[in-house]
Amino acid sequence: MRCLLIEDYGPLRESIQEYLRGQHYVVDSSETGDEGLWYAENHEYDVIVLDIMLPKMDGLQIVRRLRERQERKVPVIIVSARDTVEHRVEGLDAGADDYLVKPFALSELAARVRALTRRGYGSHSPRITVGPIEIDRPGKSVRCGDEALALTPREYTLLEYLAMRAGETVSRTDIWDHVYEDSSGGSSNNVDVYVGYLRKKLAAHGCKSLLQTIRGFGYRLSADSFTEPEAEPE
Amino acid sequence: MKVPSIKRHLIVGCGLAIVVLFTLGSVSLYWSIQRYLRKELDATVLDSMEFVAAEIEYEEGQLVYDWLDERQGVPLMGKLLFFQGWSAKSGETHRSATLDGQDLPRPPAVTREPVLLDIELPNGHPARAVAVEVLPRIDDDERRWAAEHRFTHDPASDPQVLLVSHDMKPLMRTLFRIRRALVIESLAILLMVGVVVHLVIKRSLRPLQELSVDLAGRGAGTIDEQIEVPASLPAELRPQTEAFNALLARISDARKRDRDFALHASHELRTPLAGMQAILENAVSAPRDPADFIERIHRALAVLMPLSDSVSRILHLARIQSGESQLAPESCQLPEIIGEAWQSLEAAAKRKRLELRLPAAADGPGVTTDLPLLRVLINNLLDNAVRHSPDGGFIEVTCDPERLRVRNSCAGISQADINRAFDPFVQLQPGGSGGGGTGATAGIGLTLCREIVEVLGFSLQATVSADESVTFTLEFRA
Numbered sequence: 001m002r003c004l005l006i007e008d009y010g011p012l013r014e015s016i017q018e019y020l021r022g023q024h025y026v027v028d029s030s031e032t033g034d035e036g037l038w039y040a041e042n043h044e045y046d047v048i049v050l051d052i053m054l055p056k057m058d059g060l061q062i063v064r065r066l067r068e069r070q071e072r073k074v075p076v077i078i079v080s081a082r083d084t085v086e087h088r089v090e091g092l093d094a095g096a097d098d099y100l101v102k103p104f105a106l107s108e109l110a111a112r113v114r115a116l117t118r119r120g121y122g123s124h125s126p127r128i129t130v131g132p133i134e135i136d137r138p139g140k141s142v143r144c145g146d147e148a149l150a151l152t153p154r155e156y157t158l159l160e161y162l163a164m165r166a167g168e169t170v171s172r173t174d175i176w177d178h179v180y181e182d183s184s185g186g187s188s189n190n191v192d193v194y195v196g197y198l199r200k201k202l203a204a205h206g207c208k209s210l211l212q213t214i215r216g217f218g219y220r221l222s223a224d225s226f227t228e229p230e231a232e233p234e
Numbered sequence: 235m236k237v238p239s240i241k242r243h244l245i246v247g248c249g250l251a252i253v254v255l256f257t258l259g260s261v262s263l264y265w266s267i268q269r270y271l272r273k274e275l276d277a278t279v280l281d282s283m284e285f286v287a288a289e290i291e292y293e294e295g296q297l298v299y300d301w302l303d304e305r306q307g308v309p310l311m312g313k314l315l316f317f318q319g320w321s322a323k324s325g326e327t328h329r330s331a332t333l334d335g336q337d338l339p340r341p342p343a344v345t346r347e348p349v350l351l352d353i354e355l356p357n358g359h360p361a362r363a364v365a366v367e368v369l370p371r372i373d374d375d376e377r378r379w380a381a382e383h384r385f386t387h388d389p390a391s392d393p394q395v396l397l398v399s400h401d402m403k404p405l406m407r408t409l410f411r412i413r414r415a416l417v418i419e420s421l422a423i424l425l426m427v428g429v430v431v432h433l434v435i436k437r438s439l440r441p442l443q444e445l446s447v448d449l450a451g452r453g454a455g456t457i458d459e460q461i462e463v464p465a466s467l468p469a470e471l472r473p474q475t476e477a478f479n480a481l482l483a484r485i486s487d488a489r490k491r492d493r494d495f496a497l498h499a500s501h502e503l504r505t506p507l508a509g510m511q512a513i514l515e516n517a518v519s520a521p522r523d524p525a526d527f528i529e530r531i532h533r534a535l536a537v538l539m540p541l542s543d544s545v546s547r548i549l550h551l552a553r554i555q556s557g558e559s560q561l562a563p564e565s566c567q568l569p570e571i572i573g574e575a576w577q578s579l580e581a582a583a584k585r586k587r588l589e590l591r592l593p594a595a596a597d598g599p600g601v602t603t604d605l606p607l608l609r610v611l612i613n614n615l616l617d618n619a620v621r622h623s624p625d626g627g628f629i630e631v632t633c634d635p636e637r638l639r640v641r642n643s644c645a646g647i648s649q650a651d652i653n654r655a656f657d658p659f660v661q662l663q664p665g666g667s668g669g670g671g672t673g674a675t676a677g678i679g680l681t682l683c684r685e686i687v688e689v690l691g692f693s694l695q696a697t698v699s700a701d702e703s704v705t706f707t708l709e710f711r712a
Contacts, residue, residue: 009505009506009508009509010509011506011509011510011512011513011533011536011537012505012508012509012512015509015512015513015515015516016512018516019512019515019516019519022516022519022520055621055622079508081500081501081504081505081508082501083500083504084497101504102504102505102507102508103504103507103508103510103511104508104511105511105515106511106512106515106516106519107515
């Protein structure tokens, strides 16, 4: 999942970024309003964490601009020191999906981010199940049948994104936009590399058939394509 | 202690005034009536005396009391008239039938001039009487008779003492009735005045009672709302209500100031607190080596230090605004204070490659004011300049004994924008990169400056120049 963080206070911005990355989010960050809006309008994000009082353009203006222009409504959570009911109503009325008053626990912010991204993909459960694969989003762990699947953060993020869109063919560009940070460099060819790593780990647990390559389009994670591996002859 | 009561005062005051006035009026009226009736009685007694005296005459040489002959046994002029005559020569006496054979007290010295006097009748009643010496009358028939019989009358040798009296019992009874009527009337009027005053006061004070109910029913959120003055409120109570409303307006202003201050202070602290909490939460979220822990603790401390300063400044300002502590004016050198304030901003200014022009420390102008607040003020002005100067811009600070100026490059700001900069939660949006200050005063740094300036009695103006710079001018005299 890819997240945009727009916060001008350095210590807070860096800490949120670090925490969300620890939760396997891909995080881009910006310290000014105009730069943040540029990121939001030119990249695909699963959630935006937004401060209100920002240099150059305030957070409420950013939300309004996004709601006016974007066809896909990216979930926005406002984090602000403005704590009155009027301020919260103003933020939500501007188009934000959630409002969190500073100071807050990072774990709460992460839970709200998870809830927003889940809703963004039409899911209401913190667990995603695709065939024998079960992803525990709060715990950031994956099980394949009865066995735990050990994944790197990048592989987890890739699998989580594909699982969120289970049954859909997801293009390399979409995967690139949602799984890779803007500053990470590289190209969408890297997607093939990580899909290869992921497929190999799935195959080790007999779930290789879950992840299909759709030639010319991208990849699809689907329970329909799952077939039980044949038992090896004794 | 007895609570003063308008109603009681009015009832007692009006009652006393009315009782005194009515008593004086009643006494005066009673006295007039009594005087009139007595005068009437005196006139009646005198008339009766003249009538009776005219009936003492000679008939064929003999002295007769004619009325006795004509009306023997019949009370003359009613039952209230009593009279008696005495012959001064023989002592012979004649009585009216009303005396029923009893004597009136004979007056001691009587002349021909009638004398009015009070006597007691034989029946014990008081009476008004007139005493006079009367000479028997000789009419024309008696003169003819005397001429025919060659008889000579000598009335002067036989004067008659006449006492005519009128029973005063009916008069006394009438006067008693008048007195009783006046007393009853006074009491009735007094009672009526009490009732009327009570009703008038009750009606007049009803709007006040409604106001009391309104005030008693107010909650914390409406405690300083203006009283709606009812149209029925008496004119006498309007000044008090208006004064109370003025007081409520002052209370409302003070509460708003407190709320705003709490809001500003809360905002001042929330963001750095969130930053520090996030750093520490990250630190304990995973096993780390000691060096990593130490580095994170240093980062938290770096947030804590300015936060601690902010708390001290806010508390200092709050205490002064609430009157809890007084301003403690001290003299100081402005360049020295500016230099101290700059130290905490130097790193941020270097990151933005800002050119700095500070006044020389030696022989700088001095100012006498509250030093901690002046430090906050200058620190916030410089922080604002660093935050809103574009990369590679400049900050120029000049000062003299009258004023301090902080000028910085700041493109894309209008005078209207800069005027709004003193409002809380307003972020300037200059053309530069911004966000380079300490981060601890975002949104309310200039608001705090304005509050401090008010407390210190200074004035602060911001102006935008054509060369794309902004100048904050702090005048040490408002």
